[in-house]
Amino acid sequence: xxxxxxxxxxxxxxxxxxxxxxxxxxxxxxxxxxxxxxxxxxxxxxxxxxxxxxxxxxxxxxxxxxxxxxxxxxxxxxxxxxxxxxxxxxxxxxxxxxxxxxxxxxxxxxxxxxxxxxxxxxxxxxxxxxxxxxxxxxxxxxxxxxxxxxxxxxxxxxxxxxxxxxxxxxxxxxxxxxxxxxxxxxxxxxxxxxxxxxxxxxxxxxxxxxxxxxxxxxxxxxxxxxxxxxxxxxxxxxxxxxxxxxxxxxxxxxxxxxxxxxxxxxxxxxxxxxxxxxxxxxxxxxxxxxxxxxxxxxxxxxxxxxxxxxxxxxxxxxxxxxxxxxxxxxxxxxxxxxxxxxxxxxxxxxxxxxxxxxxxxxxxxxxxxxxxxxxxxxxxxxxxxxxxxxxx
Amino acid sequence: xxxxxxxxxxxxxxxxxxxxxxxxxxxxxxxxxxxxxxxxxxxxxxxxxxxxxxxxxxxxxxxxxxxxxxxxxxxxxxxxxxxxxxxxxxxxxxxxxxxxxxxxxxxxxxxxxxxxxxxxxxxxxxxxxxxxxxxxxxxxxxxxxxxxxxxxxxxxxxxxxxxxxxxxxxxxxxxxxxxxxxxxxxxxxxxxxxxxxxxxxxxxxxxxxxxxxxxxxxxxxxxxxxxxxxxxxxxxxxxxxxxxxxxxxxxxxxxxxxxxxxxxxxxxxxxxxxxxxxxxxxxxxxxxxxxxxxxxxxxxxxxxxxxxxxxxxxxxxxxxxxxxxxxxxxxxxxxxxxxxxxxxxxxxxxxxxxxxxxxxxxxxxxxxxxxxxxxxxxxxxxxxxxxxxxxxxxxxxxxxxxxxxxxxxxxxxxxxxxxxxxxxxxxxxxxxxxxxxxxxxxxxxxxxxxxxxxxxxxxxxxxxxxxxxxxxxxxxxxxxxxxxxxxxxxxxxxxxxxxxxxxxxxxxxxxxxxxxxxxxxxxxxxxxxxxxxxxxxxxxx
Numbered sequence: 001x002x003x004x005x006x007x008x009x010x011x012x013x014x015x016x017x018x019x020x021x022x023x024x025x026x027x028x029x030x031x032x033x034x035x036x037x038x039x040x041x042x043x044x045x046x047x048x049x050x051x052x053x054x055x056x057x058x059x060x061x062x063x064x065x066x067x068x069x070x071x072x073x074x075x076x077x078x079x080x081x082x083x084x085x086x087x088x089x090x091x092x093x094x095x096x097x098x099x100x101x102x103x104x105x106x107x108x109x110x111x112x113x114x115x116x117x118x119x120x121x122x123x124x125x126x127x128x129x130x131x132x133x134x135x136x137x138x139x140x141x142x143x144x145x146x147x148x149x150x151x152x153x154x155x156x157x158x159x160x161x162x163x164x165x166x167x168x169x170x171x172x173x174x175x176x177x178x179x180x181x182x183x184x185x186x187x188x189x190x191x192x193x194x195x196x197x198x199x200x201x202x203x204x205x206x207x208x209x210x211x212x213x214x215x216x217x218x219x220x221x222x223x224x225x226x227x228x229x230x231x232x233x234x235x236x237x238x239x240x241x242x243x244x245x246x247x248x249x250x251x252x253x254x255x256x257x258x259x260x261x262x263x264x265x266x267x268x269x270x271x272x273x274x275x276x277x278x279x280x281x282x283x284x285x286x287x288x289x290x291x292x293x294x295x296x297x298x299x300x301x302x303x304x305x306x307x308x309x310x311x312x313x314x315x316x317x318x319x320x321x322x323x324x325x326x327x328x329x330x331x332x333x334x335x336x337x338x339x340x341x342x343x344x345x346x347x348x349x350x351x352x353x354x355x356x357x358x359x360x361x362x363x364x365x366x367x368x369x370x371x372x373x374x375x376x377x378x379x380x381x382x383x384x385x386x387x388x389x390x391x392x
Numbered sequence: 393x394x395x396x397x398x399x400x401x402x403x404x405x406x407x408x409x410x411x412x413x414x415x416x417x418x419x420x421x422x423x424x425x426x427x428x429x430x431x432x433x434x435x436x437x438x439x440x441x442x443x444x445x446x447x448x449x450x451x452x453x454x455x456x457x458x459x460x461x462x463x464x465x466x467x468x469x470x471x472x473x474x475x476x477x478x479x480x481x482x483x484x485x486x487x488x489x490x491x492x493x494x495x496x497x498x499x500x501x502x503x504x505x506x507x508x509x510x511x512x513x514x515x516x517x518x519x520x521x522x523x524x525x526x527x528x529x530x531x532x533x534x535x536x537x538x539x540x541x542x543x544x545x546x547x548x549x550x551x552x553x554x555x556x557x558x559x560x561x562x563x564x565x566x567x568x569x570x571x572x573x574x575x576x577x578x579x580x581x582x583x584x585x586x587x588x589x590x591x592x593x594x595x596x597x598x599x600x601x602x603x604x605x606x607x608x609x610x611x612x613x614x615x616x617x618x619x620x621x622x623x624x625x626x627x628x629x630x631x632x633x634x635x636x637x638x639x640x641x642x643x644x645x646x647x648x649x650x651x652x653x654x655x656x657x658x659x660x661x662x663x664x665x666x667x668x669x670x671x672x673x674x675x676x677x678x679x680x681x682x683x684x685x686x687x688x689x690x691x692x693x694x695x696x697x698x699x700x701x702x703x704x705x706x707x708x709x710x711x712x713x714x715x716x717x718x719x720x721x722x723x724x725x726x727x728x729x730x731x732x733x734x735x736x737x738x739x740x741x742x743x744x745x746x747x748x749x750x751x752x753x754x755x756x757x758x759x760x761x762x763x764x765x766x767x768x769x770x771x772x773x774x775x776x777x778x779x780x781x782x783x784x785x786x787x788x789x790x791x792x793x794x795x796x797x798x799x800x801x802x803x804x805x806x807x808x809x810x811x812x813x814x815x816x817x818x819x820x821x822x823x824x825x826x827x828x829x830x831x832x833x834x835x836x837x838x839x840x841x842x843x844x845x846x847x848x849x850x851x852x853x854x855x856x857x858x859x860x861x862x863x864x865x866x867x868x869x870x871x872x873x874x875x876x877x878x879x880x881x882x883x884x885x886x887x888x889x890x891x892x893x894x895x896x897x898x899x900x901x902x903x904x905x906x907x908x909x910x911x912x913x914x915x916x917x918x919x920x921x922x923x924x925x926x927x928x929x930x931x932x933x
Contacts, residue, residue: 013515014514014515030470030473030474031466031470033518033519034514034515034518227877227881228818228877228880228881228884233821234821238550238816238817238820240548240804240808240816241795241804242803242804242805242808242809243795243801243802243803243804243805244795244803246805248808248813248816250813250816250817252817283817285813285814285817332787332788332789332790333623333627333787333788333789333790334786334787335623335627335629335782335785335786335787335788336786338627340790341787
């Protein structure tokens with residue numbers, strides 16, 4: 001190929017440039033931006049002009065066939081790239097070291113699974129038997145059609161082509177192909193009929209294969225994510241306010257042989273507001289459905305031999321981060337200087353949000369629009385910002 | 393008539409960080425690709441048209457750090473282009489096949505839109521969307537705000553250090569992408585608990601966005617409700633969502649997107665076309681899924697198989713009508729509010745960006761017509777960004793907003809319920825362990841530093857509120873649980889290796905390759921404040 005001229009290349013679209021790059025057997029050209037692509041083409045065409053030969057396109061990576069489910073795809077890729085780290089991290093995520101024998105067994109299982117997946121990946125990367133069977137069929141069909149085209153002229157062949165392609169997709173449409181083929185001479189019609197039968201058989205096989213792969217295979221390597229222990233290290237009790245009427249509590253413990261737990265919520269005066277029991281062992285969680293604002297702290301007691309013993313575990317509801325006590329004053333500040341411009345006791349309720357339905361006017365209503373009268377209920381007249389500035 | 397009110401339209405653009413280099417093809421990466429094709433590119437094109445015609449408009453967008461990181465990622469750029477090219481080819485074929493059928497207009501319109509999107513993305517924008525957003529911000533028509541580093545649900549974190557890290561990493565990431573500090577932040581899920589504002593003030597953030605009842609139930613009650621921003625005790629301004637303007641767009645009953653003329657989201661070519669025809673455009677597993685090509689309209693409350701053909705011109709007319717209606721209602725609302733409040737009201741209208749285009753296909757058209765109408769047809773409502781408003785209006789009431797989020801029922805139930813509450817014990821422990829590591833290794837370098845940085849990445853990724861949300865909504869639960877488990881296990885693995893002094897460089901390298909987010913991260917963001925002050929650290933924003 002002649003050395004490429006930069007100005008000509010610049011005029012071309014990226015698609016055209018990619019075509020050229022493909023012809024030049026450039027690798028990785030699809031990742032290049034336009035300017036980079038032009039540079040690469042010029043460089044390559046110069047090199048080829050110099051050596052007087054064109055590189056053969058690099059062999060394409062083995063296609064991943066449709067015979068893979070997404071899970072299989074993920075599994076095969078995972079098996080190819082990262083079987084070991086999963087095993088490592090799983091082991092690391094466990095709180096306590098496993099006995100040696102068990103570790104060994106686990107490693108074996110992982111290796112086996114990874115090997116299975118790897119074998120599957122290899123299998124997947126090869127074309128399936130049905131595909132191998134179907135490909136020559138398609139080629140033969142194309143050849144026959146080309147011969148017929150020469151023999152019979154183009155008009156009949158256009159019809160035959162139109163019918164022949166969908167025929168590959170659906171068996172029921174094969175009849176249309178046959179009716180079209182009748183218009184051709186006997187030889188072409190016979191060969192098409194033969195091809196139709198073969199193609200239909202191959203398609204049926206492909207369809208069956210497709211259906212088969214959509215089902216989960218017997219042996220699977222699904223990357224379901226790494227294992228994490230069902231509890232975490234240490235002993236703790238934590239309370240989270242979820243909403244004004246619900247508080248979530250969870251705990252982890254390293255106490256020995258608990259039969260269960262009792263969780264109790266107290267108010268600021270130490271009065272019990274609510275409690276519940278849990279038969280969880282190391283870790284547990286639950287919800288208090290009482291006003292969150294009233295809960296000052298939650299305690300955890302252990303149940304052993306049918307008796308309840310308080311532990312030292314207590315968790316305070318964080319007022320700072322979760323619920324704030326009420327203040328009854330109104331303050332206005334300058335956003336930029338942060339100075340207080342006006343401060344006074346709150347006069348009462350704030351303006352309420354109007355009912356959205358009362359405000360919404362559809363385009364139809366728009367024509368007969370009258371000002372809604374009650375968007376804001378009982379709002380005290382607030383000072384305007386001009387007034388506030390004057391006061392300051 | 394003089395100005396009766398200000399309107400800030402805020403679009404929250406967020407997707408969790410999903411990038412799987414270990415797989416050749418990954419279904420969940422489509423979430424980003426769909427949003428790019430249907431929302432981000434159309435919005436950029438809208439701003440391009442408006443600015444080139446010199447039309448006044450203002451828009452605020454939160455581009456979250458995970459989204460920015462994905463939009464700037466070469467692997468995802470490559471995969472997106474392949475995705476878009478495939479979709480455009482299918483659209484071209486369909487445009488030809490549907491000639492002379494009732495679907496002709498829909499198919500041709502889709503082919504044209506996709507062709508243009510591909511041309512712009514590949515040839516004009518050089519596969520880079522963030523510089524385009526930045527361009528509009530530099531022009532002053534768009535204000536980009538940040539969000540939590542990985543959209544972590546701040547009130548449900550156990551430590552201030554973890555909350556601070558979410559803000560700090562986000563601010564630094566914003567600087568990396570937009571070459572300046574953010575003025576505003578979208579609190580993930582609009583979740584607020586008193587005290588969070590102090591962390592924002594520490595990072596010099598000027599304002600954030602809240603759910604309505606954060607102000608109507610504030611302490612003391614906000615005098616103007618949601619119709620003016622307030623200032624928190626730490627000096628950060630907060631704008632609360634206006635229920636009315638929100639409901640006109642969001643509501644399933646009265647919301648605009650449900651109009652029969654609009655494109656039906658759930659009827660897709662991926663299920664309509666013969667399998668052989670659509671298979672080359674599906675994922676490698678060959679399972680039928682939505683492709684993004686849709687040729688039916690909502691029609692009404694009928695079954696999917698009774699949906700009628702989509703007519704783009706009808707949909708455009710309806711979008712124009714709705715834009716006019718939206719503006720009309722804002723004018724009426726502001727006139728009334730001004731007469732009652734004695735001050736010019738400010739309407740905060742925040743939405744999920746992906747609503748515009750992805751869920752509501754005509755959303756970007758609606759926005760564009762709204763901007764044009766606001767510029768030409770009236771002078772009562774002025775579009776404004778929060779920063780512009782704060783520069784204009786100086787005096788605001790000081791209140792402490794109430795505990796709130798924009799999730800169902802207004803609090804934290806979506807992210808903390810019996811289906812997902814198991815995640816918190818792990819997340820909280822990881823927070824504590826990360827803080828411990830930052831304290832123990834104030835000046836790590838080499839492999840240890842890389843491991844500590846990766847541990848911080850894994851913790852941040854595990855904290856993404858999206859996983860808890862997905863588990864609750866019961867959509868891609870398996871994936872969300874896997875992501876939570878993976879990141880926790882990876883974090884725990886690194887923690888164990890560091891504390892047992894047996895770091896494995898290959899494994900750390902593999903994690904760095906997989907979870908590439910925040911290359912600029914410095915694990916010392918987890919250093920407790922008192923220790924940081926002593927050391928005179930300078931790594932925060």
